[in-house]
Amino acid sequence: MVSATAGHAQSLRDALSATYENNPTLNAARAELRGVDENVPQALAGWRPQITGSASTGLVNQSDQGFTGRGFSDTTVAVQMVQPLFRGFRTVNSTRQAESIVMAQREDLRVSEQTALLQAATAYMDVIRDTGIVALRRSDLKFQEELVRASKDRFSVGEGTRTDVAQAEAGRARSQSALNAALANLNTSRAVFRQVIGLDPKNLSPKSNVATLIPKSVSQAIAIGQEEHPSIMSAMHFVDAAIFSVKTAEGTLLPTVSLEGNLSHNHNSRDGIGGGTTNTASVFGRVTVPLYQQGTEYSRVRQAKEELGQTEILVDVARDTVRAKAISAWGRLNAAEGSISAAQAEVSAAQLALEGVIEEQRVGQRTTLDVLDSQSDLVDARVTLITAQRDKVVAAYALLATVGRLTHDFLGLTVPKYDPREHYNAVRDKWIGLRTPDGR
Template identity: 40%
Template structure:
């Protein structure tokens, strides 16, 4: 059983180390950007919402319709002074109607402005979804690399403990150590084997998560590139977020939509003025062959006098919705400030963890070497060596996890500022030009590569 686990670990390590099928961080994000079903569904939703602008603008354009009809009537009459008689009539009617809105009191204009604001809000929602999915793909990439490195460290630890156990048994045979020392080495080896099995299981789960987000299982993953330049202070990060954050921008566009809806609702109080024209022709198609043509042009005015409070209620409702949208902008701003502040401080803390972990690894390497030398001359026990190896192992695992966490923290800060986009990451193959251009902040982004 353990041989199977070791073989699996060797295969996993071979996949990580083999450069023949190397897949880069950028390729992972590009594949996700083009094929992720969540993004594709969101883009389709934006396309659907964009059609509302065309529908709203159509109210200002003329409406033209045509009608045509033909019927056949056969009349048979028998007896009487003229004897039997049969009459057939096949009348034909043709009609064209046209209507043009002249004045709607701001109702149509308000509906157009509302539709345009809804489209802009939907595009910002797409930017939010894009950043979320890209962060998921990047995290999945980093998780596979981290868990692969952890599995490799665990496998190396098993090999070291196997050699340690062999050495302990040899020393026991010659009487240098006791049976207790051998048992301690056996216990550490058994624990290391269990930890290796857990690490391989976690690696398999991370690979499955990668497949769910990216659309294919990872092959060889190359090291991730350096992060773009980050803000030097939380104030700089907040300034960028207030310009770029799609959450805040979507809330602002929703407020614009609600305000436009008020104008549209108030337009129902105004008179409606329209111009109507029609032309018709009727052919009797009987014995006389009569043909009648009619033309008419009508200007109509409709003034609402009493609607049972309907129009007033709609205006109040639109006003309340606008108040709600305005308050949500304030809430969105607070949310963005909280997320950016948290992400910035998490990034700073993660960098400190990496620095401490690197020093810990270096110190534990020196300590292990010293303990091994002291144990060789009988100044240290087998347990001391095992403890030193365990401390070095934990330091290396902490460093691997800290490097992954720091990178994810940097990406999370970019997302919080609204910069984790295809443009910032220099992802090629933009499927649709949906994203509205955000206000440019005074911040120089270092190219991703």
């Protein structure tokens, strides 16, 4: 693997840390979770009173049969407070439902974090791979140019043919085309690197300790994934939320009890002859018993139960998906390791073959086309080796992601860890206020 050694190397851990802190998709997922946090204080609002104020004023013209109409003004100011006492356990259950959804969303955030970090590791290794391939293609172009020069020299002294020159020039053209394609791929990889990580790639180093972090066997990978993967944990929290959703829907069939208090002040004046002022205060206890509400409450209960069944099935789906991905990632990792061994052997053999063909060409036993074929085989073998080395590192990070361990703590990232509990604790019990905890 080719990497720059001058200056401070931008390590893979640095790139992952930058991604964790700056990736816009990841920051959007965090903002989504902060929005979901607000469902909890909205559910808790079922315990809190509702206070409303009203004011009215106007002119009234009143006339009776046989009497002249009289006009008077009437002004009323009132305040009403309704304090829920019992709502069929809907407040309790809806709060627990909202809390379960928050927990599920936190696990979904962990999925987003792992997806972003895997994308960053992939982009990082893609730049290293494509940089190495560009270096190989440039070296190959220099070889082809030297071969063209040598072919022309031999032709000028009568030791070669015009065919040899044409073959060498064709090889040079193919090498130039391959270099152009490699440069285009490198530019694409660098652009993706910038998009995912938020930095321009500089002095990348292929060194990584990921091999020490992966499970030791496929069975261990499956076991860890079944226990720790956030997709499974999220699905289980959604089951809890669905259970409380059923209970909340059933609560609409139970009575509600509330306490109502009213204060009002009324003043009226009749035709300038004075008026009256009335102050009223009242407190009522109200019990409401639902008898029949068009059948919608029964339908909502049945619907909630079906949704509960769906979420229970989705837990099994998540487990099966994690298991399949763990097996697949383990297979890709083993395949990459095998490809590296095979490619290293291929490079060694192709190097020896090229050297032999060049020597045989010098004594007239091989043609220029043989040299071109051997050089092409060597370059292809080296490209295969670089690609396999990249695939091994990416497969290792993918394996970590499939078992749920491609995380800030497990990777030891160098930036502060995002703690979703800070925002949750800041808004959970807020009774009033328009500003978010960060001041917006």
